[in-house]
Amino acid sequence: MKDSIVTFRATVVGAFALLLGIQLAAAQGSRNMVFRPADSLNASAFDRFYNLDFDGAIREFQQIADRHPNDPFAVNHLLTGVLFQELYRMGALNTGDYANDSFVGKPHRPADPKAAQRIRDLVDHALKLEEARLADDPKDVDALYARGVTRAQFSTYTVLIERAWFSALRNAVGARRDHERVLELSPSYTDAKLIVGAHNYVMGSLPWGVKVAVAMVRLGGNKQTGLDYLKDAAHSNGETSVDAKILLSLFDRREHQYDEALKYTRSLIPSYPRNLLLALEEGNLLRAQGKLGEAAAVYRRIWQAGREGKYANLHYEFAALSLGDTLRATKDYAGAAVAYDEVGHADNPDPEVLQKANLCAGEMYDLLQKRDLALKKYEAVIASKSDNDNADLARKRLKEPYRVE
Numbered sequence: 001m002k003d004s005i006v007t008f009r010a011t012v013v014g015a016f017a018l019l020l021g022i023q024l025a026a027a028q029g030s031r032n033m034v035f036r037p038a039d040s041l042n043a044s045a046f047d048r049f050y051n052l053d054f055d056g057a058i059r060e061f062q063q064i065a066d067r068h069p070n071d072p073f074a075v076n077h078l079l080t081g082v083l084f085q086e087l088y089r090m091g092a093l094n095t096g097d098y099a100n101d102s103f104v105g106k107p108h109r110p111a112d113p114k115a116a117q118r119i120r121d122l123v124d125h126a127l128k129l130e131e132a133r134l135a136d137d138p139k140d141v142d143a144l145y146a147r148g149v150t151r152a153q154f155s156t157y158t159v160l161i162e163r164a165w166f167s168a169l170r171n172a173v174g175a176r177r178d179h180e181r182v183l184e185l186s187p188s189y190t191d192a193k194l195i196v197g198a199h200n201y202v203m204g205s206l207p208w209g210v211k212v213a214v215a216m217v218r219l220g221g222n223k224q225t226g227l228d229y230l231k232d233a234a235h236s237n238g239e240t241s242v243d244a245k246i247l248l249s250l251f252d253r254r255e256h257q258y259d260e261a262l263k264y265t266r267s268l269i270p271s272y273p274r275n276l277l278l279a280l281e282e283g284n285l286l287r288a289q290g291k292l293g294e295a296a297a298v299y300r301r302i303w304q305a306g307r308e309g310k311y312a313n314l315h316y317e318f319a320a321l322s323l324g325d326t327l328r329a330t331k332d333y334a335g336a337a338v339a340y341d342e343v344g345h346a347d348n349p350d351p352e353v354l355q356k357a358n359l360c361a362g363e364m365y366d367l368l369q370k371r372d373l374a375l376k377k378y379e380a381v382i383a384s385k386s387d388n389d390n391a392d393l394a395r396k397r398l399k400e401p402y403r404v405e
Helices: 002-013 015-021 042-050 054-067 072-090 101-105 113-136 141-162 165-185 190-204 208-216 223-235 241-254 258-268 276-288 292-307 317-329 333-345 351-367 371-384 389-399
Strands: none
Touching: 042 054, 042 072, 054 072, 072 113, 072 141, 113 141, 141 165, 141 190, 165 190, 190 223, 190 241, 223 241, 241 258, 241 276, 258 276, 276 292, 276 317, 292 317, 317 333, 317 351, 333 351, 351 371, 351 389, 371 389
16 A cells, blocks of 8 residues: 555656656747747747757746736746746756656755745746636636646646645646646647646556545546547647657657657757757667667767757756766776766766766776776765765775676
């Protein structure tokens, strides 16, 4: 029973973190659609956002919101930008963390209090606009749809930033109910199939024992229905087509359908060439598929592009770390050591990534019988942060050289 409860929390409460919290470039829009609200700046704002230029996107989303102060879609777009900028800063957008249910308990950097407050303020503002419209007309499908998006965003915030499980679940269920109502009132409103489809997939994927518990609180789902809904959203030219492709890639990865996952990821990369996370995901999928040579080539290409300035202000050193892990799996320990060392040559590398790379480099040098170099790496690990698992392992390696286990 205890295991079922853990699984229930990991999948049900985390469902909408999967829906929005791990989207590689989550937003509502595509280059060929009519944006809501109608504003000439939308195309530029979304292009910046999809390419992970969060500062530029937020600046332009704010201008749009200022010009359309009573439009909940404008507020939701600004909310999306602020939320995902903070999730990226926290290190919470690594899709590898979402390939299983461990992401629910995985620690990230604490949220910035100012960013967290701004997110809450935007959620409150959007909900007030949506509730006012629904008070006038309970069947206003646009207001229902917008409220569902706001609730889903807030679910993402509460589960990944505040770690407030029951609040996340309440908002996740509210988002699904809003979009189910949209589809009842307007069956052709394909955008609403994203949230309903994702929820159906997650609920339909639960173990039998957990499904029984879920049914008791009137939550249910069908895995195939969920996938069908997501494909409808992906193949439309609606606001959620990009999101649906990202979710299909994620769910296909969880199902070990790597060719399908790669198809969706690769369909997005040409449109958003500066989206580092999409580029890394191609390598991650190839590595998960066992195509280590192809994965290594992708990571090398990303690293070189990052050194040439393609991924400005983004942590392209993840490519070097991933390359090191890939070469390590092929027992190319010398090549892996070089790749891990490259992390420190990136522009402003993420401290946690650098610490992990130093630990791994030390282990490679131990295997190569270069103990002096290994000791320097372990000392660097402890010097950077002495109170985490990496530091504990480094202290262990200082006492005894690493050997393949």
